[in-house]
Amino acid sequence: MQDPGFVKRAFTDIADRYVLTNHVLSLGTDILWRRKLGQLIEGQQPARLLDIATGSGDVAAEIARRCPDTDIIGLDFCQPMLEHARKRALTNLVVADGLRLPFEDNTFDITTVAFGLRNMASWKDGLIEMARTLKPGGTLYILDFSQPTWKLLRFPYLFYLNKILPKIAGLLTNQRQAYEYLSSSIDQFPHGQAMCDLIKSAGFVSARSMPLSFGIASIYVAKRRD
Secondary structure (H helix, E strand, O other): OOOHHHHHHHHHHHHHHHHHHHHHHOOOHHHHHHHHHHHHHHOOOOOEEEEEOOOOOHHHHHHHHHOOOOEEEEEEOOHHHHHHHHOOOOOOEEEOOOOOOOOOOOOEEEEEEEOOHHHOOOHHHHHHHHHHHEEEEEEEEEEEEOOOOOHHHHHHHHHHHHHHHHHHHHHHHOOHHHHHHHHHHHHHOOOOHHHHHHHHOOOEEEEEEEEEHHHOEEEEEEEEOO
């Protein structure tokens, strides 16, 4: 269970350097992950899309570029992060908690959440809200960190994640504690089949995992029950 107060303070403190720090820490790989997510959605051209935990708007901007006619709403509970999203020409932005979405049932064709579900106080409750606000048969896309599928990569990955990443991020943002939290949250977050099972328990009929970069991140695709 995450502490929402700490999470909000952490993202408020790192908002100004969040995008740059992500690119440095991932050597730019996070850009490729978001592009992959955009490619999956591009062929569908949904009418309405909700991007939860939109943060600085990276995912919403990528989808807007590929789906110019889609009505995209970006939602985040951290106002300072949304100020950076506005700089990307994203105007349909909402300050709200992902556990209490301010939308009616059956509203969106697609919901996306990138690196945000992991920070919610209850992962299952967040997924239930996503299912509630999706239209029957609507699609959920989750992009988040996972664990390497290649066993030889696991130890160096975890060493970097827990020992090196917080130090580099601390130098870039002067907020090492925030990135120590982010590193520990990745260790605790379910991945692979465990994540698919969690998604299906929250109102989705199917869920599949697409590992990226040897499993360092994954995209989960799920369909809401009709």
